[in-house]
Amino acid sequence: MTEIAPKAIGIENVDQRDVWGPFDIIGDVHGCAGELETLLARLGYDVRWSGTPGAVSVRVTPPIGRRAILVGDLVDRGPRSPDVLRIVMSMVESGAALAVPGNHDAKFSRWLDGKDVAATHGLDRTIAQFEAETKAFCKSVREFFGSLPNYLWLEGGRLAVAHAGIKDSMLGRNSGEVRRFCLYGETDGETDEFGLPIRYHWAAEYRGQTAIVYGHTPVPTAGWVNNTLCIDTGCVFGGKLSALRWPEREIVAVAAERVYTVPVRPFGHPPLRPGAQA
Numbered sequence: 420m421t422e423i424a425p426k427a428i429g430i431e432n433v434d435q436r437d438v439w440g441p442f443d444i445i446g447d448v449h450g451c452a453g454e455l456e457t458l459l460a461r462l463g464y465d466v467r468w469s470g471t472p473g474a475v476s477v478r479v480t481p482p483i484g485r486r487a488i489l490v491g492d493l494v495d496r497g498p499r500s501p502d503v504l505r506i507v508m509s510m511v512e513s514g515a516a517l518a519v520p521g522n523h524d525a526k527f528s529r530w531l532d533g534k535d536v537a538a539t540h541g542l543d544r545t546i547a548q549f550e551a552e553t554k555a556f557c558k559s560v561r562e563f564f565g566s567l568p569n570y571l572w573l574e575g576g577r578l579a580v581a582h583a584g585i586k587d588s589m590l591g592r593n594s595g596e597v598r599r600f601c602l603y604g605e606t607d608g609e610t611d612e613f614g615l616p617i618r619y620h621w622a623a624e625y626r627g628q629t630a631i632v633y634g635h636t637p638v639p640t641a642g643w644v645n646n647t648l649c650i651d652t653g654c655v656f657g658g659k660l661s662a663l664r665w666p667e668r669e670i671v672a673v674a675a676e677r678v679y680t681v682p683v684r685p686f687g688h689p690p691l692r693p694g695a696q697a
């Protein structure tokens with residue numbers, strides 16, 4: 420397999436078909452830095468912290484030839500969102516990882532921009548954790564999130580990674596509609612009995628040739644549905660932090676150290692869109 424460094428990844432660079440794995444695709448971290456370090460170690464990455472409080476840095480060395488991909492939702496709900504960002508930003512900077520944004524990352528970015536956003540769904544914790552951080556770090560986080568492509572289309576087109584998923588017809592395209600689907604999945608603007616936005620099981624209708632790996636909706640165990648795999652196993656809710664080793668198609672998972680946030684909605688795929696054919 421050819422080792423090609425990714426092009427300068429920017430928000431428009433969704434088409435990375437000339438970039439090949441092997442990859443370790445990691446689910447929603449949500450501030451669970453301890454479990455992220457444990458998972459990276461299990462996958463053979465060397466994580467090394469240095470510096471002193473107030474000036475910490477981290478260097479992650481991947482196994483030779485491998486690269487991680489984070490499916491987004493790095494922040495909110497969990498105990499150490501700034502440290503998760505230190506790890507992932509360092510990995511992206513060194514070429515040890517690629518990443519796409521999640522809806523929580525996008526909302527936290529808007530807060531960093533000074534926009535008026537509701538500090539709900541665990542954003543309150545991230546904001547509290549960032550009170551101890553420098554302006555320079557906040558600025559680098561904002562730039563980092565602003566640089567992430569909405570999704571990644573990889574390996575000659577046979578693999579794509581998007582936070583909440585992507586439709587076959589959207590691959591290779593980039594627009595507000597594509598960004599919304601990548602961040603939120605299939606929704607109709609309504610909320611359910613838990614006060615959360617109603618989601619639909621887009622993957623049940625997926626018929627594409629491109630394997631889609633995504634997160635966003637915690638499931639008890641990562642498993643293939645058609646040609647898609649949800650790798651979010653709800654670590655922050657006391658589940659597991661999971662990775663898909665690609666192309667091996669092997670799942671590596673570490674258990675959450677504790678329940679950081681009590682889930683309001685049970686784990687599992689959402690219902691089919693009304694009228695959809697599974």
Ligand SMILES: [Mn+2]
Pocket residue numbers: 492521522523582634635636
């Ligand atoms: Mn999400």
